[in-house]
Amino acid sequence: MAILFVQVVALATQVKRPEGGTGSAASGGTRLIRVWTVTAISPFERALVASGSFVRRNFHNYIDLHDARQQNRQLQDEIAQLKLEQVRLRQDAEQAKRLRSLLGFTQRYFGQLLPAQVIGTSGTEQSHMIQIDKGSSSGVKVDMPVITPDGIVGKVKDVFPFTSLVLLINDRDSGAGVILQTSRLQGVLRGNPQGELHVGDIMSDEKIDDGEEVITSGGDRIYPKGLPVGTVSHVSPDHDNEPFLAVKVKPAADLSRLEEVLVVTKVAQETPQQTGQAANVRAADILSERLPSVPKPEETKKAGAAKTTAPAVPSPTPSAPGTSGTKPAANPPAPPAALKTATPASTTKTGSAPKPVVNTEQKAAHPPGSTAASQKTAPPTGASPANAGSAGTNPKPKASPTPPKKPKAPAVAASPTPAQGTSTDSGQTKPTDAEKPPR
């Protein structure tokens, strides 16, 4: 009876403490038991997993040689497709980055990922946990998110020196904030004793289709936003919780067959700094950059002529101010005129408030004494040397529009360039987005 009494008291202590809000302290008194147990058994698990991996790897190395040639060909094809995809995604990412900086969004992303091998489970059907071979010695801490490339897995619950216990998202004690990707409905993802995932707190009048993807919302402050969670597999009225829906989710990661996972040991968080350039770039300008347009024949001719006389024209780099700002979409292959030439304007110390792009860039690119000369050399129709080269005679978008960082402009046109470089608000003299190759 004494044995039972002691256990009941110990159990009561553990159950009481989380109510005080110290969830991690709940295991304080019994942590020693967990540490001893895990320390005693985990070395055998690690050894067995390591030897098993060694044998399996060698076996697979031999087997894989049979299909290596064909597989290589398939992978090369796949790489080619992925490269194309990457170009498109890079453009979208750049645009998203600019828009985020414009809106002042706070970003959270993975600062550091720690690969870990799964070496054990809870061993019971009632508890869904796994044990990984990385612990506090590797920098793992409680509540760190654990993911796979397919989707989220869970969070670290207990940390020991060389191992950690991870609470899977399908455990009944687990929870995560999620968003349904298409309908943008937010809810809380919970596990149940059967190991199934459900999204709660969604009203029954909402329409949710099967197969809709579920991603993390970031609201739980554990999982970064946008990670795949799974797909909706079944939607039905929740009879236990009447006004709400019971949304069953199939996890993206195969939680029953995890072998390797990634522990997010560092989640970076930052609010993008609005650089002088970004502050003055309008969303409409960014979008106009993506719109297709056909260069006018007149501009093409002028551009070609301007290029032939380029040596005589001082400094093609700062471009003809006032020209590109007036017709931003005139030369689609070239960098967006407004964006590109807005750089000096945005970096001038004329004030942080957005100003008309044309006026400010004219101020910046034409300091006193150089205005007249610049206007003489640059035609006012957008056929600046820089733009002309890119739009008219050089079809390759990457070659022409990139302005040299240190223009070797003699005589008259040399003046705008230093003014452009020295008057930055943010102190950045390196090329900004507007100076990068066009999309």
Add this chain to the structure above:
Amino acid sequence: MNYAAVSLTSREEIEVHRFSWPVSLGIPLLAIFIQVFFPLRLPFLSIFDLPLLVTIFFAVARRRPIPGMITGALIGTVQDAWTSLPIGVNGIAKTIIGFLASSLGVKLDVDNPGSRFLMTFTFYLVHRVIYVVIVLALVGGNEPFSWGHTLVAALANALLSVVLFAGLDKFKQRM
């Protein structure tokens, strides 16, 4: 050789056995190791409760309630360390099973496969009921109880116990 005061068994059937320290320590640890490791590759193996089977085996073989309870408490507590539940849920359940199994071992023949099958089947159900009661009443959690799944699991564990106990009999030492 010890004799129970009131027994339905013959002299051979109420033999009290003991185990060496390495076996007493190693078998439960091995059972827990297998329990937490193999479901990693074969998830369906989590239907078996090897720590429970080992608890029953040691309690029945020793035929003394106090060692049976201690064995159950230690094995259950170690098993709890791997779960997300508070430590003590399996400990209490297996303590009670250890007590019942050692008490039953004094009165019944528990060395033939048929009785082992029935005994394990029954103890698994009792263990499950105790477990659910503890989770609901003491922990305040939510523990669904499916009779169908529980009966299948009890059957699987009972079948395994017949094989397992026959193997573990080799470690018995007569007192």
